[in-house]
Amino acid sequence: MSDRAHMPYTNAVIHEIQRMANVVPLNGTRVASKDIHLGGCVIPKGSTVLAILTSVLFDKNEWETPHVFNPGHFLDSNGNFVKRNAFLPFSAGKRACVGEALARMELFLFLVAMLQNFTFSAEEGVELSSEGIVGVTRTPYPFKIRATPR
Numbered sequence: 249m250s251d252r253a254h255m256p257y258t259n260a261v262i263h264e265i266q267r268m269a270n271v272v273p274l275n276g277t278r279v280a281s282k283d284i285h286l287g288g289c290v291i292p293k294g295s296t297v298l299a300i301l302t303s304v305l306f307d308k309n310e311w312e313t314p315h316v317f318n319p320g321h322f323l324d325s326n327g328n329f330v331k332r333n334a335f336l337p338f339s340a341g342k343r344a345c346v347g348e349a350l351a352r353m354e355l356f357l358f359l360v361a362m363l364q365n366f367t368f369s370a371e372e373g374v375e376l377s378s379e380g381i382v383g384v385t386r387t388p389y390p391f392k393i394r395a396t397p398r
C-alpha cells in the first residue's frame with residue numbers, strides 16, 4: 249500500500265525513534281473491572297491501573313540494546329523489516345491509540361521529506377540529549393539543530 253514497505257531501513261529508523269522517544273510513557277489509564285491476581289499481588293476491583301509503556305519499550309529481555317539507538321532492532325540479517333511484539337508506543341487492545349494510522353503516515357512523510365531536503369547536524373561540540381521532560385507526555389529539552397539544504 250505505502251512506500252514504507254519498500255523502504256525497510258527508513259521504516260526501521262522511524263520505529264526505533266518511536267521506541268526511544270517514548271512520547272506517552274505512562275499510557276492511558278484503566279480501571280480493574282474485577283479483583284485481579286498478578287505476580288503474587290492483588291489488584292482490587294475499581295483500582296486505577298497504568299500499564300507503563302516505558303517498561304516494554306526498554307525491556308532488556310525484549311531488545312538487544314534497550315538504551316542504545318539501534319534500527320537493527322527492526323531488521324533481519326537480510327535487511328528486511330521485522331515487527332517486534334514489544335513495540336507498543338500506541339499501546340494495545342480496545343482502547344489503543346485511534347490516531348495510529350494517521351500518526352505513522354505523518355511521521356513517514358515528514359521525516360522522509362525533511363531528510364530528502366536537508367542534512368541535519370548538531371552544533372559543534374554539542375551533545376544532543378535523549379533525556380526528556382516527562383509529564384503525561386515526554387518531550388525533548390529545547391535543543392538547536394543545524395539543517396543544511398541538500
Ligand code: HEM
Pocket residue numbers: 271272275276277337338339340342343344345346347348350351
Ligand atoms: C506519535 C504519535 C502518537 C502516539 C505515540 C500516541 C499514543 C497514544 C497512546 C499510548 C494512547 C493511550 C492508549 C491506551 O490507553 O491504551 C493514545 C490514545 C489516543 N490517541 Fe494517540 N498517539 C499518537 C498520535 C495520535 C493522533 C495523531 C491522534 C488523533 C488524530 C491520536 C488520538 C488518540 C485518541 C483519541 C486516544 C484515546 C483512545 C481511547 O481512549 O479509546 N493519537 N495515543
